Amino acid sequence: MSRDKNLPLTETVYYILLALVEPAHGYLIMQKVEELSGGQVRMAAGTLYGAIENLLKQNLLQPVRSEDSRRKVYVITDKGKEILRLDYERMKHMIAATQANFE
Amino acid sequence: MRKWKWFHNFDKEEKWLNELASQGYMLVRKSIGYEFQRVKPEKAIIRIDYRTFKNREDFEDYRALFEDSGWQHIAGTRSSGHQYFKKREESGNEDIFSDVDSKAARYKRMAQMWLSLASIFLPLFAVLVSTGAIDAEVFLNPKALYYTPGLWEKAGTDFWGAFLFETPFALLRGFLWILLPLTLVLYVVFAFKANRRYRNDTDQ
Known part of the structure; x- marks a missing residue:
């Protein structure tokens, strides 16, 4: 079975996509990523900005209408959700395989 | 004060600007040369990004993200490429990038x-x-x-x-x-x- 070329996602990309199941602007994404990762992933502004730019290019995110005139708001696309689900399945399999053979 | 200098290395440029800040010269504008304002000497952390923007909204959104996360935009325009940020005292991040x-x-x-x-x-x-x-x-x-x-x-x-x-x-x-x-x-x-x-x- 050929795997989607986007997989596996990096830890930061995974958390950004997960954070954007609900629409959010840049700084809120940063805070959500930190919270979701239990404080493990702390992104700096320049790195997050570049990551959002890439994900928009790959069509995994899209901008949505924002009430804040200064800050753009993004949300995950259907393609993004599909990729996120595939990576989730991949990791579930890894965990199952680890439990069966390592614990 | 104005100074003319040319850098190919962002790290060296950052170091030079931080040194001048500790002597009481804070960067306020960059066009062809650097323009400084006399301030109280401070141990500043200035970081440089390189980006140009298609429109005003993109530039504003970019600056808002940095400002929200503790980085004051001190010099640079929509099309200048070089963007200069100064760390606010209360903010936690030491750098504007978190990976290599x-x-x-x-x-x-x-x-x-x-x-x-x-x-x-x-x-x-x-x-x-x-x-x-x-x-x-x-x-x-x-x-x-x-x-x-x-x-x-x-x-x-x-x-x-x-x-x-x-x-x-x-x-x-x-x-x-x-x-x-x-x-x-x-x-x-x-x-x-x-x-x-x-x-x-x-x-x-």
Whole structure:
């Protein structure tokens, strides 16, 4: 079975996509990523900005209408959700395989 | 205070700006040169990003993100490329990048900018050559660049006076175009340098 070329996602990309199941602007994404990762992933502004730019290019995110005139708001696309689900399945399999053979 | 300096390395530029801040000179504007304001000496952390923006909204959104996360935008415009940020005291992050790749990507964007500048000059140069505006024959017959009637029949001080007077004009007439390929080569060299730094930094 050929795997989607986007997989596996990096830890930061995974958390950004997960954070954007609900629409959010840049700084809120940063805070959500930190919270979701239990404080493990702390992104700096320049790195997050570049990551959002890439994900928009790959069509995994899209901008949505924002009430804040200064800050753009993004949300995950259907393609993004599909990729996120595939990576989730991949990791579930890894965990199952680890439990069966390592614990 | 104004200063003229040229950097190819963001880390060195940051260090220089931080040093000046500790001497009481804070960067307030950057165009061709740097403009500083006299302030109380402080241990500042200034970081540099490299980006240009398609429109005003993108630029505002970018600055809002940095400001929300504790970085004050102190210099740079929508199309300047270099963007200067100063850390606010209360903020936690020491850098505007949290991984090596995104930090190095600045050099990639800068290399692309130099290449696109060079690619504007290349067709311009081609047009000037093909329309005869650039004439390489001046190398064989530089005398043709002098327009003073009877110049070459003159002798002694008469000749030297007229000759030296016209020489600057003759040089401009014949060789001004050389600036064009020189600039083009310079841009390509800058692009090459930035790209090499990008590859070095991402290899580590």
